[in-house]
Amino acid sequence: MISKEEFKNIKAVGFDLDGVIYFGDIPTDGAAESVRRIRDQGKKVFFITNNSAKSRSQIAHKLENMNIPCVIDDIITSGYAAAEYLMNEGGENKRIFVLGTNDLKMELKMTGLSIVDELPRDAILVGFDKSFNYDTVSVGLDAILSGAKFLVCNRVPNFPVEGGKIVPGLGAIVGALIGASQREPDMVFGKPNVFMLELMIMKTGLAPSEVVYVSDSSEDIVMADQFGSLSILLKEAAHRTSYSLNEHENCHPKLILDALIRLPNILQ
Numbered sequence: 001m002i003s004k005e006e007f008k009n010i011k012a013v014g015f016d017l018d019g020v021i022y023f024g025d026i027p028t029d030g031a032a033e034s035v036r037r038i039r040d041q042g043k044k045v046f047f048i049t050n051n052s053a054k055s056r057s058q059i060a061h062k063l064e065n066m067n068i069p070c071v072i073d074d075i076i077t078s079g080y081a082a083a084e085y086l087m088n089e090g091g092e093n094k095r096i097f098v099l100g101t102n103d104l105k106m107e108l109k110m111t112g113l114s115i116v117d118e119l120p121r122d123a124i125l126v127g128f129d130k131s132f133n134y135d136t137v138s139v140g141l142d143a144i145l146s147g148a149k150f151l152v153c154n155r156v157p158n159f160p161v162e163g164g165k166i167v168p169g170l171g172a173i174v175g176a177l178i179g180a181s182q183r184e185p186d187m188v189f190g191k192p193n194v195f196m197l198e199l200m201i202m203k204t205g206l207a208p209s210e211v212v213y214v215s216d217s218s219e220d221i222v223m224a225d226q227f228g229s230l231s232i233l234l235k236e237a238a239h240r241t242s243y244s245l246n247e248h249e250n251c252h253p254k255l256i257l258d259a260l261i262r263l264p265n266i267l268q
Contacts, residue, residue, distance in 0.1 A: 006254065007212065007230065007267050012044040012204050014197065014224075016215035017059070020234055020260065021047065022066065024161035030261030032067040037264035045074060046200050048213075050190040052079035052127035052153035052170065055103040076199050078153035078190035079104045082125055083111040084199060085189060086151075095120060097143050099136060099173075100127025100153070123149040126177060126185075128170040137176050144181045154190025192223035214263065218251035230254045232263070 015021055021031045035045055047063065047070070054062075056072040063070040079100070086096060086108070095116045098105050104127040105115050124143040129136075144150050156169035178184060189195050201208060208228035215221060216234045224231035233253035257263060 009210055010043065010212045010230065010267055011206055011210045012046065012200070012212075013038055013263075013267070014046045014048045014200055014211060014213040014229075016191075016213075016217065016220055017047050017049040017051065018159050019216040020214060021063070021068070023164075025062075026162050027066040027068075028260060030259065034260050034263050035068050038267060041264070041267060043267065044204055046076060046203075047074055048076045048191070048196050048200065050078045050154035050156050050159075050170070052077060052082075052104050052190070053101045053129065055107050056080055058103060073203065076196045077107070078196065079107045079127055081189040081196045081199060082127075082151060082153055083108045083113060085187070085195065086113055086123070086125075087111050094122040097121040097124045097148060098127065099124065099132075099140050099143075100129050104129075104153070119146060121146060121148040123151050125151045125153065126170070126174060127153040128173065132173050132176075137180055140177050141180045144177065144183060149187075150177075150181075150183060150185045152185040152188045152190075155185075155188055156190065191217070192219040194223055194227045197223065197227045197229065212254075212267070214257075214260075221251045221253045225252060232257055232266075234260060 020028065022028060039045055056075040056077055059075050060070040060072050091113050094114065096108065096113050097117065098108065098115055108115055121143050124140060126140065152174050153170060155171040155174050157171040158166050158169045161167055174185065200211065212230040212232060213220065213224035214232045214234060221231045221233050231253045232255045235256050235258050255266065
């Protein structure tokens with residue numbers, strides 16, 4: 001039996017989005033009420049997602065429509081994480097080639113990065129894009145073989161949408177580029193890499209031990225554990241996803257919840 005004492009020092013909650021707060025355009029049961037009650041407790045709430053196709057402002061608008069008040073600083077996407085990394089690496093002086101949506105390009109441009117199509121290219125950043133096709137593989141291969149640093153927003157193989165359907169994720173696109181180039185990415189920004197959790201800590205000034213992360217994915221739980229944060233596996237959502245069902249041998253969540261609405265009482 002878990003003790004609430006283990007959560008008494010928690011000052012911020014990081015939520016996975018797909019499968020925890022919503023499925024596609026459908027909010028999960030109790031999502032809005034849970035977030036509201038946790039904020040009423042004085043805790044900071046962050047939404048951390050591997051989704052690179054949408055900008056933070058788009059996601060904030062989506063959450064607002066689900067009765068979850070949100071500003072872009074509450075959101076950390078793998079695309080935003082990539083932009084922060086590139087800027088910290090002197091990206092304002094580098095030529096970045098982007099395979100991804102216009103919203104991903106806009107996210108990078110907002111930080112001052114220079115997005116280019118023509119040679120030379122210092123780095124190629126690959127994000128999720130439903131229009132990805134053979135021609136895109138060819139363009140991406142050309143950039144990689146020309147010496148550009150191979151950067152990837154995430155390698156999620158698939159993700160859940162409305163109606164319990166599972167669709168291919170960015171991992172499928174990255175797999176095509178790896179197969180063509182015979183080269184592994186130089187950097188992956190999304191989960192299970194802890195980089196997005198590091199950004200959350202930088203924004204709050206908190207210690208990892210003062211943060212709890214909630215997800216439906218066993219890989220995310222391992223990430224939180226490695227980072228030194230408490231982790232909660234939402235079992236209610238996990239059974240609806242495919243990649244999350246593959247039990248990770250190092251997955252040891254502090255707590256397994258069968259319903260998100262129970263979380264505020266645990267953190268009270």
